[in-house]
Structures are given as C-alpha cells and as structure tokens.
C-alpha cells in the first residue's frame with residue numbers, strides 16, 4: 211500500500227504545510243550508500259526543495 215500521509219518536520223521545504231504535512235504528490239527517499247541503508251540516518255528525502 212502506498213503512503214497516504216507523509217509527516218515531515220522540515221519546515222523550510224516548499225512542500226511542507228502546517229501540522230507537519232508533506233503536500234508533494236510523491237516523494238523520493240534516497241539512501242546515502244547506494245540502494246541499501248543500515249540506519250534511518252542514512253536516508254534522506256530527495257524531493258526536498260528549500261523555500262526561497
């Protein structure tokens with residue numbers, strides 16, 4: 211099942227909305243080390259866009 215509600219605390223992203231809601235149609239999460247991650251710290255949202 212696809213994620214329905216993506217919660218995110220990164221307030222300075224253009225997709226961020228009140229209530230820690232991500233408003234992007236989809237997000238792309240990437241690993242720092244190719245296609246595997248050992249810990250949550252090794253992943254990032256690649257859809258992040260800084261507010262201007």
Ligand code: SF4
Pocket residue numbers: 216217218219220223224225226227231232233234237255256257258259
């Ligand atoms: S795109 Fe990524 S960083 Fe931006 S609000 Fe959504 S989950 Fe957070």
